[in-house]
Amino acid sequence: SIMNQVQYNPKFEDIFMVLQNVTEAFEKNDLYQKYYDELEYLYIIQLQRSAILRFSGINGAEKCLKKVSEVMQARFPNWTKNQYLKKSSWKFRLICMLGKWKQYWMIALLKKLMVVSNKL
Numbered sequence: 595s596i597m598n599q600v601q602y603n604p605k606f607e608d609i610f611m612v613l614q615n616v617t618e619a620f621e622k623n624d625l626y627q628k629y630y631d632e633l634e635y636l637y638i639i640q641l642q643r644s645a646i647l648r649f650s651g652i653n654g655a656e657k658c659l660k661k662v663s664e665v666m667q668a669r670f671p672n673w674t675k676n677q678y679l680k681k682s683s684w685k686f687r688l689i690c691m692l693g694k695w696k697q698y699w700m701i702a703l704l705k706k707l708m709v710v711s712n713k714l
Contacts, residue, residue, distance in 0.1 A: 602654030609645055634670045635678040642666060646693035651702030659698055
């Protein structure tokens with residue numbers, strides 16, 4: 595699984611292109627504003643949680659971690675107020691907020707601990 599890799603893989607960066615394509619499809623079909631909260635939550639799931647979990651603790655992934663922050667700030671600067679995020683589990687919110695605060699070392703540690711117990 596890509597989540598268990600310990601070395602950087604350029605395929606990690608595909609998520610940025612995929613999310614951009616999804617966003618462009620929403621904009622093209624005049625659905626961006628209607629589904630703003632849902633699209634924002636998709637970014638939260640895919641970048642702020644999954645990508646950060648994937649990138650944390652991997653040598654060479656610092657550029658990707660920086661890009662996650664840049665994309666979230668540019669596209670959804672108030673993502674922490676997302677209605678779906680507020681309803682998410684505390685573990686989900688914790689990973690997201692640690693990523694926002696750039697506490698990647700802590701995420702890497704939690705990832706190691708949780709993989710052992712299979713809780714993330």
